[in-house]
Amino acid sequence: MSLLNKRRSYFSEESETEEDPVSSMANLFDVSVVFIVALFFALFMAYKTLDLFNPDSELVITKTTSNGEIQIITKKGKEVKIEKVTETSESGKGVKLGTAYELEDGRIIYIPEK
DSSP states (O other): OHHHHHHHHHHHHHHHHHHHHTTHHHHHHHHHHHHHHHHHHHHHTTTTOGGGGOOOOOEHHHEETTTEEEEEEETTTTEEEEEEESOOOOOOOOOOEEEEHHHHHOOOEEEEEO
């Protein structure tokens, strides 16, 4: 009997020293969350959109959705407006303000009327 008790105590000590294989998953989850946050900051810095978080900044973004609809997102201070561009034409009286030119690299230059 004493031999059998020694074996049982030997196996019970061995099972206590083994780690739970699922316990390492928590560490992997933590590392992945940190990695995702780092990617968000890298993307914000790459596209220079950190002004979205600055309460004193003014920002205008033009966005085209997957169905071809164009949206203009305007941020002034803490206020954000989203305007949809429509296909309808408007009419009325107005004054010519200037001319816009699109360069070969895609940039648009606006020259006001003098």
